Amino acid sequence: MTKFSNGVYLSTLTKLLVLLVVAKALSLVLWAYLPSEGVELSIKQNYQPPYQRVDFKNMILTTKVVKVKQEKSITGINITNMLLKGLYGNSSKGFVILALKSSPKKSSIIGLGEDFSGFTLQSISSRSVLFVKAGKEYVLELEEVKNKKSYVKRVKKRVSVTAVSTSDEPNSVSRKDIASYAKNPKQIWRDISIREVKQNGKITGFRVNRIAKNSPMAQLGLQKGDIIIRANNIELKSYRDALNIYAKIDKIDTIQIVVMRNNQEQELVYEIN
């Protein structure tokens, strides 16, 4: 014991202890400057109801139509005497081509908010228009839709072109196209190029930088410069949000995409067949 306390061992042990203390002190200094907790993925679990398309307007308008047939105009011209020969626009802008059944060749072009025989044009949907007279609403359907097939075709074509921004009717997209994209994801990037749009470091949407003409993506109605901000009621604030929708594509029958185009929100609705 005496030998140990006086010998080399004590000196060596002391030096080793000093080295240990210095090492520990160094690690404590380092520890003080390093973060005390790691990064965990935080996903805001904001509940957003699943997208469901309910055509309330049609439900309401159907009952109105019954009403319309019983209504008589004070001026002698009632809504059933009118012919809706053509329409273009939506609830906020557009015009219609009207004529009276008694003189079908004499057409009048009426803009939204304008009068025709006391009836004020209130809004335009894809196959009918809404008039207001004396506080009552009247619906006039596109007569040619029933009678002239060629006309129907032309109107449908026009509607599908403008459907991107104006149609209330959902267009359809093939499930086969979606399946082919799933099998060959590279085709997606050949057809479309998107990039996130950030504000204050947070993703607010996805901008379409390039889109191949005649591709299924282009047929969806997406255009270069569109910023996709919402799909099926879900705000696209991360790649995860976008991918989640794609992952559920087999289980949904309708897809709704909201894009910012020319600083205006536009809704694209598609049925997946």
Next chain:
Amino acid sequence: MVKKIVKFSLYVLFFLAAVLFFIPKVSLYYLAEKELKKYDVVVSNERVDDRGFTLSINSANVYVKSIKSANIVEINIKPFLLYNGVNVKNITLADTAKSFVPLKIEQLNIEYSLFNPLNITANAKGEFGELEISVQVVERRVHLELQPSKLMLKSYQNTLRQLKKTENGGYVYDKVL
């Protein structure tokens, strides 16, 4: 004199070992996580254990841009200063990658040694086959050599087309970062 040098060297080694033992490895790992976060890579739900000289991370989910990209059963980090290694076992890539590569990677070993300071080497083995990776640190050049598995050759020709075929049936890929 020699005795003194040996003695001094032993003290230095002891000091380095003590530093390695006491260094806050978990906190350093948290710092690495914060750096990865800048590139939208998040390692989440993992269990981190300081095992004295090594750091063990278990059951980690890796998210890239908030999308779950991989699950890793075990990561073992060896920060030995002169020799540093990362051993990763049982990686399962997310389903979104299944069009590009097979999803199971059995192991991935990354090594960096001060004896070869200009290169980082790595190798991986999985359903895709065997992969050798080297990164030239200064030139920022990445070189990959793949010996593809039968599954890779049969079902992932699209991915293999991105690589250059070699005479021995392997594939190489070079990229400057």
